[in-house]
Amino acid sequence: MQFLPDEAQSMMRDTVRRWVEKDYSAEGDSTLGCDPDRWAFLAEQGWLAAGVSEEAGGLGGNAFDLCTIAEELGRGLVRDAFVPFAGATANLLAQIAPGSDLLQELLWGGGRPLLAHSEAAARGEQLFIETTARADGDGFVLDGRKDAVLGGPFATSLLISARIEGEDGITIFQIDPGQPGLTQQSFRTIDNRSACNLVLDGVKLASDALVGPRSGADNALILALDQAILASCAEAVGAMEAAMLMTRDYLRTRKQFGSEIGKFQALQHRLADMFIETEQARSIVLRAIDAACGEDVAQRQRLAAAAKSRVAQAGLFVGGQAIQLHGGIGMTEEYGVGHYFKRLMAFDLYLGSGNAHLERFAALQQAERT
Template identity: 35%
Template sequence: MDFDLSEEQSILKDSLERLMADRYGFEERNRVLASDEGWSAEMWRHYAEMGLMALPFAEEDGGIGGGPVETMIVMEALGKALALEPFFATVILGGGFLRLGGSAEQRAKWVPQVAEGALKLAFAHTERGSRFDLNHVTTTATKSGDGWVLSGAKSVVLHGDCADRIFVTARIAGDTRDEAGIGVFLVDATAEGVSRRGYPGQDGLRVAEIRLDNVAVPASAVFGDPENGLPLVRHVVDQAIAALCAEAVGVMTATHALTLDYMKVRKQFGVPIGSFQALQHSAVDMYVAIEQARSITMFATMMANEPDAGERARAMHAAKAEIGRGGRLVGENAVQIHGGVGMTMEYAVGHYFKRLTMIDVAFGNADHHLRALAQAGGLFPNAA
């Protein structure tokens, strides 16, 4: 199998990495991080000008027609730079619902706005007590005329404080953990009854607590089947996991490079610490973990559009488990090699480790996915 990038993909990779290197250094990121918004509107415009927001959408919907490989390239580059902008929330999560669950009319209305950078999206699903279970939904949706009325609360909504529209899961029937009876609704973030409280997460990315008090939405706000929206949610989340794995590879790669540079210049007993065999072994362990993460990410990327939900889920379970394990190894070794400076806010390596930790937690940590993979019979249950 050929894993080489096409000419167009190579141009995308080089152009984006050059943009991030020129305009998104660690000091600049710290300035953006300290701002009220917590992300850069200027960089958001650059992303739009490069066509990143239009990348995964079909050409007939106003996009560029890229696929999971292009998404992988972008997410890895954003991971290397520890980008703070709402690309993942808008294009991967929100865009996933548009692509996979939107009608022709809904795509025609919303995709061009996302593609030009005019519309920011978020996905509000997590609730208190839900942990990693996508079927745990207590927020309610009640039929009202031709539309719906939503009530409930969502937690840790990635970039929920800056989103213009928010995809919300709500239950129209059944008990809290029933898989049926869950719908997906696109809610205007400024609608009456919507309240938001934004704050920075552990990795610096903005998140929000969102409350919905009798929020009225029209029938056109429903995406997919309102009585059976969980398969759509799982498909979007599976594609999001593949994208997160690519971001993690970028974060780990940058962490490793930063650590190698430090080993060359930091001296102890009059010699660079990179000459110590024990630290060389740690650096090699980091490299092996990165290459394993890269391989499983390529597999997850190829499986992101797999129509068989079971096969796709097993691939994402395996990828997320490996990414969580590898990310922790890389992060811990990097901080250990750096010593005390690795724990400071003024140095980049700690920020990389924080992002790896948050990627591990997002949509299920390594233990959760390893357990789910075992319950599913392993990655290749029919191999025997």
């Protein structure tokens, strides 16, 4: 089991960290939620391809590589939708369309296809969707909706999951964002990123809109979503560590009652608990990465659920206490420690809450026993 990055991964981590600290700035981003040039730079660096195998067209890395990058982006609260594109979508396409132009564009620049799968009622139940496709001559007609698609406004094409009427599995359809019948409502998220809701009202598609196997994307979807969960957990760990260290620095400098507030034992213990929670979160993510690199599919799912459940719990504690230990200043939008809490709250809501994944873990364990 890998605990630490190897030499190449360390170099990559340092490069990402330097970029985040020195060059990254979301100032002046359009409402798309990202800057196309910046995104092209991420692609050029190979960061979008880091977690994709060579056979599929990637750099040949694994979940460890992906999570190493995600952690650094989380540490800097980078707004770009790295996880939805490089985690969920890249992983899905690597399974159902390896070597395709669509995947090549995503990984190396040129296009930004994005999986649009999430529906509010699913609440983390990964295969629950109500979007339908009806056969219509050679093509299909899609109806339904997708909610809070992170990075949606920045996508150049959308990969919509739907169930073809009368068939069992899930199919992925590629749609142009300007397609008639598709309404896109963009919004800013609580952690200042960009997302959209999509309403599909009789969207007519030709048969070549289908990506991957007809009614057979289910297993690939689960793996892709779990990969995204893992990468988002790594982002959260980065955010937690940054919030914890920012709090430590504040305890060393803020003075009340004639001394640094870090001298007060109640606050020392809280800081220690924040550290412990961060480390627990890191451990469960490493465990889940290990499972994701292995062959045991059931284990992989269980550990992804475990990671989400545990990291979400730790994240809300660490983010909340980071504000608490800062006191009033932590409540201001300007100071910034509260932004970690907001990111960690949004992380909990993304792809099923920590509690939803706790239930999922229990159900998977139960299924294993029976």
